[in-house]
Amino acid sequence: xxxxxxxxxxxxxxxxxxxxxxxxxxxxxxxxxxxxxxxxxxxxxxxxxxxxxxxxxxxxxxxxxxxxxxxxxxxxxxxxxxxxxxxxxxxxxxxxxxxxxxxxxxxxxxxxxxxxxxxxxxxxxxxxxxxxxxxxxxxxxxxxxxxxxxxxxxxxxxxxxxxxxxxxxxxxxxxxxxxxxxxxxxxxxxxxxxxxxxxxxxxxxxxxxxxxxxxxxxxxxxxxxxxxxxxxxxxxxxxxxxxxxxxxxxxxxxxxxxxxxxxxxxxxxxxxxxxxxxxxxxxxxxxxxxxxxxxxxxxxxxxxxxxxxxxxxxxxxxxxxxxxxxxxxxxxxxxxxxxxxxxxxxxxxxxxxxxxxxxxxxxxxxxxxxxxxxxxxxxxxxxxxxxxxxxxxxxxxxxxxxxxxxxxxxxxxxxxxxxxxxxxxxxxxxxxxxxxxxxxxxxxxxxxxxxxxxxxxxxxxxxxxxxxxxxxxxxxxxxxxxxxxxxxxxxxxxxxxxxxxxxxxxxxxxxxxxxxx
Amino acid sequence: xxxxxxxxxxxxxxxxxxxxxxxxxxxxxxxxxxxxxxxxxxxxxxxxxxxxxxxxxxxxxxxxxxxxxxxxxxxxxxxxxxxxxxxxxxxxxxxxxxxxxxxxxxxxxxxxxxxxxxxxxxxxxxxxxxxxxxxxxxxxxxxxxxxxxxxxxxxxxxxxxxxxxxxxxxxxxxxxxxxxxxxxxxxxxxxxxxxxxxxxxxxxxxxxxxxxxxxxxxxxxxxxxxxxxxxxxxxxxxxxxxxxxxxxxxxxxxxxxxxxxxxxxxxxxxxxxxxxxxxxxxxxxxxxxxxxxxxxxxxxxxxxxxxxxxxxxxxxxxxxxxxxxxxxxxxxxxxxxxxxxxxxxxxxxxxxxxxxxxxxxxxxxxxxxxxxxxxxxxxxxxxxxxxxxxxxxxxxxxxxxxxxxxxxxxxx
Numbered sequence: 001x002x003x004x005x006x007x008x009x010x011x012x013x014x015x016x017x018x019x020x021x022x023x024x025x026x027x028x029x030x031x032x033x034x035x036x037x038x039x040x041x042x043x044x045x046x047x048x049x050x051x052x053x054x055x056x057x058x059x060x061x062x063x064x065x066x067x068x069x070x071x072x073x074x075x076x077x078x079x080x081x082x083x084x085x086x087x088x089x090x091x092x093x094x095x096x097x098x099x100x101x102x103x104x105x106x107x108x109x110x111x112x113x114x115x116x117x118x119x120x121x122x123x124x125x126x127x128x129x130x131x132x133x134x135x136x137x138x139x140x141x142x143x144x145x146x147x148x149x150x151x152x153x154x155x156x157x158x159x160x161x162x163x164x165x166x167x168x169x170x171x172x173x174x175x176x177x178x179x180x181x182x183x184x185x186x187x188x189x190x191x192x193x194x195x196x197x198x199x200x201x202x203x204x205x206x207x208x209x210x211x212x213x214x215x216x217x218x219x220x221x222x223x224x225x226x227x228x229x230x231x232x233x234x235x236x237x238x239x240x241x242x243x244x245x246x247x248x249x250x251x252x253x254x255x256x257x258x259x260x261x262x263x264x265x266x267x268x269x270x271x272x273x274x275x276x277x278x279x280x281x282x283x284x285x286x287x288x289x290x291x292x293x294x295x296x297x298x299x300x301x302x303x304x305x306x307x308x309x310x311x312x313x314x315x316x317x318x319x320x321x322x323x324x325x326x327x328x329x330x331x332x333x334x335x336x337x338x339x340x341x342x343x344x345x346x347x348x349x350x351x352x353x354x355x356x357x358x359x360x361x362x363x364x365x366x367x368x369x370x371x372x373x374x375x376x377x378x379x380x381x382x383x384x385x386x387x388x389x390x391x392x393x394x395x396x397x398x399x400x401x402x403x404x405x406x407x408x409x410x411x412x413x414x415x416x417x418x419x420x421x422x423x424x425x426x427x428x429x430x431x432x433x434x435x436x437x438x439x440x441x442x443x444x445x446x447x448x449x450x451x452x453x454x455x456x457x458x459x460x461x462x463x464x465x466x467x468x469x470x471x472x473x474x475x476x477x478x479x480x481x482x483x484x485x486x487x488x489x490x491x492x493x494x495x496x497x498x499x500x501x502x503x504x505x506x507x508x509x510x511x512x513x514x515x516x517x
Numbered sequence: 518x519x520x521x522x523x524x525x526x527x528x529x530x531x532x533x534x535x536x537x538x539x540x541x542x543x544x545x546x547x548x549x550x551x552x553x554x555x556x557x558x559x560x561x562x563x564x565x566x567x568x569x570x571x572x573x574x575x576x577x578x579x580x581x582x583x584x585x586x587x588x589x590x591x592x593x594x595x596x597x598x599x600x601x602x603x604x605x606x607x608x609x610x611x612x613x614x615x616x617x618x619x620x621x622x623x624x625x626x627x628x629x630x631x632x633x634x635x636x637x638x639x640x641x642x643x644x645x646x647x648x649x650x651x652x653x654x655x656x657x658x659x660x661x662x663x664x665x666x667x668x669x670x671x672x673x674x675x676x677x678x679x680x681x682x683x684x685x686x687x688x689x690x691x692x693x694x695x696x697x698x699x700x701x702x703x704x705x706x707x708x709x710x711x712x713x714x715x716x717x718x719x720x721x722x723x724x725x726x727x728x729x730x731x732x733x734x735x736x737x738x739x740x741x742x743x744x745x746x747x748x749x750x751x752x753x754x755x756x757x758x759x760x761x762x763x764x765x766x767x768x769x770x771x772x773x774x775x776x777x778x779x780x781x782x783x784x785x786x787x788x789x790x791x792x793x794x795x796x797x798x799x800x801x802x803x804x805x806x807x808x809x810x811x812x813x814x815x816x817x818x819x820x821x822x823x824x825x826x827x828x829x830x831x832x833x834x835x836x837x838x839x840x841x842x843x844x845x846x847x848x849x850x851x852x853x854x855x856x857x858x859x860x861x862x863x864x865x866x867x868x869x870x871x872x873x874x875x876x877x878x879x880x881x882x883x884x885x886x887x888x889x890x891x892x893x894x895x896x897x898x899x900x901x902x903x904x905x906x907x908x909x910x911x912x913x914x915x916x917x918x919x920x921x922x923x924x925x926x927x928x929x
Contacts, residue, residue: 062699062778063658063709086687086794088628093596098626102596144590147645200928201586201644222892310890312897314585318871318885321846326890326897380896385849385868388895416895420753423795475628 089516090476105144109137110517113179114162115228117482117510122489123169124497128510131162133179135188150195150203154210156188157292158250165508171496172489173240173405173434173462175230176508181250182284187292189213189252208257211295214238215248217257217269218306218332223375223392223414226428228482228512229466236408236434237369237396243276243299243338244285251277251285253302254295265313268306275300275338299338306332323385327376335368340402343439344446353446364402371396387417392430400437407435412466424472435461436491455500459491476516484508577874578857579886581929582913588618588924589639589646591917596626597635600917600924602669602679602721603853603904606638610675611702612649616641618906618915619649620924621665621679623797624687630797631664631684631692636677636704639924646924650677650704658709661685661693667802667853667904668697668718668735673726674770675702680718682739682797689792690744692717697735699775707775714764714781716740720802721853721904723813725830731768731776734813734829736761738790738800745794754791761788761800762835763815763826785826786835789819796867796900803854803864803905807877814877815839818850818867823875847873847885849896853904858911865905865916870898872905872916872927888927891920 080092093099094108101108111134118128135158142151160183166175191210195203215234224232230239234248247253255273262268276299278285289296310328318324341361342352350357373394381387393411400406412430417423436459448456464486471479486506495503575581591600602621609615617640622633638649652663661683668680677700685691696711697718717739725732740760749756763785768776790800803816806829813829816822822844826836842862850867857863861883862875870889875882889898901920908914913928 061710061712062775063711064775065656065658065706065708083627083629083632083684083686086629092627099594099596102592102626103594107596141590141592144592149644200584201588201926202584203587310892312887312890314887314890315583316887316890317580318847318887321882324869324887324896326892326895328892375892377895385896386899390895421748421755421794 085474088475091517094517101138105141105146107139107141109135109139111135112515112517113512114515115177115179115482115510115512117165117176117228117508119165119169119506119508122486122504122506124171124495124503125169127169129163129165129168131164131177131179132160133181134159134161150197150206152193153191154193155190157186158188159185160250170486170489170506170508171493171503172464172486172506173436173491174236174408174432174464174486176484177228177512178230178233178249180230182286182290184286184290186250186290187211188250189216204261206259208259209255211252211254211292212257212271212273213248213252214246214271214273214304218271218304218334219330219371219373219394219396221373221375221392221394222328223390223428224394224410224412224430226414226426226470227412227430227466227468228480228510229432229464229484231408231410231432231434232430232466235371235394235396235410236405236432237371237398237403238334240405240434241367241369241398241403242302242334242336243281244278244288247273247277247302250292251289252292253277254297255302263313264315265310267308267310269308270305271303273302273304274298275302275336281338301337302334303336304332304334306330323380323382325377325380327374329375330371330373332371332373333368335366337366340364340367342401343404343437344401344443351443351446351450353443353450355450367398367402369396369398381417384417384420386423388415390414390416400439402439403437404440405434406437406439409433422472426470428466428468428470431463431465433461433463434491455494457492457494457502459493460488462489462491463487478514480512480514482508482510482512577859577861577876577883578863578914579872579874579884582886582927584928585888586926586928587921588644588915588926590922591620591622591637591646591924592922593622593635593637593648593651595635595651597622597624597633598626598628598922599624599630599633599919600637600922601633601665601667601903603906603915603917603924604669604671604721605906605909605915606671607726608671608673608675612704613638613671613675613677613702614640614642616909618924619669619671619677620904620917621667621669623664623666623682625654627687629684629687631682631687632662633665634663636665636669636679636700637924648704650700650706652698652706656681656696656698656706656709659683659693659696659698659711661691663698664695666695666717666719667721669904670722670724670733672724672731672770672776673728674772674776676700676707676770676776677702677704678722678733678776680722680735682717682719684797687797688745688794689739689742689798690746692739692742695739701775710778714762714783717742717798717800719761719798719800720804720816723804723806723829725806725810729770729772731770732830733766733768734784734804734806735764735766736785736788736801736804736815737764738788738798740790742790742792742798745792747792755793757789757791757819759787759789761790762786763788763801763804763813763829765829782833783835784813784829784832785815785824785837785839787838788815788817788824791819799850799867802852802867805854805856805862807856808860812877813839814842814854814856814862816851816854816864818852821845821848821850823848823851823854823862823864823877825877841880842877843875843880843882846882847871848882852902855905855907855914857907863905863907863914865902866898867902868899869896870894870901872902872914888916888925889918889920891918893920 142148164180257271279296410432625632719738720736723734767780824839826839
């Protein structure tokens with residue numbers, strides 16, 4: 001950023017003069033002015049001496065400056081190395097790019113998440129993989145850009161690279177890492193958000209239009225977000241039950257979202273989106289839209305609403321000295337209008353495992369889910385206000401007949417500033433549970449009935465626990481060792497590498513690195 | 518299983534709807550100064566009464582504040598962030614209109630502390646934010662660089678004086694002593710004040726402005742502060758020093774010419790300070806002069822108190838750390854401070870997003886209000902609040918939020 005002692009050019013230094021602005025000596029001779037004022041100077045001088053007895057230091061000096069001669073020093077190619085231990089970004093100003101964008105009210109964020117995860121036990125096979133995600137987000141504040149108050153334009157993209165651990169080694173429902181996705185380069189979100197203001201200038205209403213990823217706003221838990229497992233982001237029920245996994249990383253869907261804050265502390269979100277993030281319902285939805293530019297509108301509709309309550313809220317008066325333990329609670333509901341196949345029965349009412357079945361699943365028009373999220377600080381250190389312990393829980397339910405997962409929950413604890421002077425570190429302990437719907441289990445049972453020789457275990461539920469520690473190295477760099485243990489992977493499914501046996505429990509270990517570039 | 522799931526869902530919903538109604542859990546440490554009855558707890562006006570139907574008449578300003586308006590982003594074209602100082606322009610001069618709100622930025626676009634070089638100007642009449650001054654990163658008379666602090670003042674003569682606490686790497690390990698920068702009303706740097714008594718001019722200035730003379734009160738928080746990596750083995754934190762001062766500078770302002778320093782006196786000393794890897798440093802930040810000019814109030818964040826220095830205008834020596842007005846209670850590392858029209862102190866917290874109103878005559882903490890409850894930080898609003906300034910009509914106040922880099926206005 002800068003070099004010590006660098007000469008920035010010609011600076012005209014002012015002559016040092018006594019504090020009353022007149023010279024005492026010229027060419028070594030006391031001036032007439034100073035002779036006449038000696039009677040004034042002496043006591044003043046004594047006054048300064050007296051000051052020196054109290055605080056022995058000369059007064060500040062005033063140095064005139066030629067403003068027009070001042071220039072900024074050049075940073076050079078490696079200028080970003082200056083202050084690298086405290087910069088928010090590894091590459092600082094990105095060789096002037098961030099400053100250039102800032103002139104037009106724009107900010108650029110580049111984040112690399114790289115991790116090495118592996119399973120030491122269980123799974124389909126043991127081993128470790130490297131996986132990585134580069135996210136770029138460009139935002140424009142319209143007020144800074146061209147004076148339109150309350151507008152925000154967002155364009156984001158993804159570069160997904162590496163190998164996902166879960167499909168190759170684990171075969172779990174609740175995938176081990178939230179960055180797992182098909183390799184490739186794709187647009188992610190492209191939207192515009194506009195706030196509306198009342199006569200006092202307060203905004204209680206805004207609308208967002210465009211390609212949106214719902215995991216950025218709905219069902220969020222600020223504490224759950226610290227964990228590595230996918231389910232602490234976009235939860236299990238919508239991941240498994242919505243077409244294409246729903247409009248969530250790495251996918252998104254065109255739609256409109258309204259946000260209304262009727263009173264401080266209450267926030268209501270409501271959105272309507274294309275029913276599926278992919279143009280087709282068959283196959284891998286990510287491959288159906290490999291670059292995020294399909295903008296499908298051919299599906300049904302996904303409607304979602306959520307009400308949030310937060311304490312403390314803006315403007316809350318506090319009359320007691322008891323420290324506030326903050327919390328946020330959310331209650332939500334989504335409905336998708338597309339057609340959903342029954343998980344067990346065909347359109348004749350027969351089990352799909354029945355040899356007499358026509359193979360056409362019973363059709364259900366629409367699917368829905370209800371969910372709740374809680375984030376609550378439960379303890380705050382009196383000696384170190386940065387040290388807090390919080391609890392979170394998220395639970396959601398969906399009808400069993402048309403969904404793979406009819407219930408999922410994750411919950412845990414987050415301790416911030418766990419050790420002295422490690423104010424930005426976070427330690428977390430959490431669990432997740434996904435329940436395979438009875439309809440799916442029933443189909444497995446039917447299969448075993450009609451084909452007694454086949455190994456057809458009845459899936460039930462999958463549970464995992466996770467312990468993680470986010471270690472703050474630099475503002476642009478965090479290291480996160482992580483441990484997860486999966487019980488009954490897949491809910492109890494056959495190991496394809498060991499026919500007739502279930503997949504064994506899995507111990508997953510690894511480290512994630514998060515870098516702001 | 519279906520019935521169990523349904524039951525569990527309803528139980529979850531019941532929990533979600535019920536928990537917010539439960540009373541807040543008290544602190545686990547009985548010696549923290551927060552609990553009622555603790556000797557360190559200040560008296561709280563109406564602490565046992567409920568918000569509605571309580572004492573007749575209003576107790577202070579905060580209860581009249583019901584709206585918090587986001588006025589504008591404080592980020593200039595060069596991307597400076599971390600707004601600190603907030604002052605109201607007392608006169609129209611140069612590019613500044615009377616009533617404009619001036620805001621400094623402490624960080625450059627890299628978010629390194631002690632590298633911000635911009636002063637922003639918000640004009641309430643047009644609701645527009647513009648750049649008032651963009652200082653160069655290097656000013657040779659101010660070694661190490663420029664990092665504009667909460668110390669900002671504008672004189673009736675139009676001159677703007679701002680403190681600089683520069684750092685090469687965003688920490689006190691490479692900080693310079695800093696200086697006071699004098700700008701004209703066009704935002705041009707005209708002179709620099711430095712010297713042994715100026716070391717990280719940190720907090721908001723208190724000003725007596727008589728037009729052709731002025732007196733400034735400025736806190737100096739940088740003496741001997743080491744880098745944030747220097748840790749006291751006993752506490753595990755950087756060592757707390759007691760070398761911060763409150764410096765009184767008397768100025769003469771010849772007509773049409775920059776202010777001239779004529780006198781300096783350290784009137785407060787021994788205030789706590791320490792380095793911090795996240796917050797650059799902690800030191801006395803709020804300075805408020807009583808209307809009769811007989812008392813100067815000082816916030817001491819590290820000791821979590823507001824102190825008072827008597828006879829600040831005329832005293833010839835240091836009052837040390839003065840006398841304690843109020844401590845702990847709802848204060849959480851108090852930072853900038855202003856005085857309301859009725860003579861109450863209004864101070865913002867550094868460790869949560871509350872503004873606290875104090876009656877200095879009795880030391881009573883009247884109440885507090887959440888003006889930044891952002892739960893992206895824990896506690897909410899932690900590290901977001903800095904400068905404060907009363908609106909000219911005295912019915913509200915301006916403040917800045919570091920998490921969103923915005924200038925806010927709290928109004929009835």
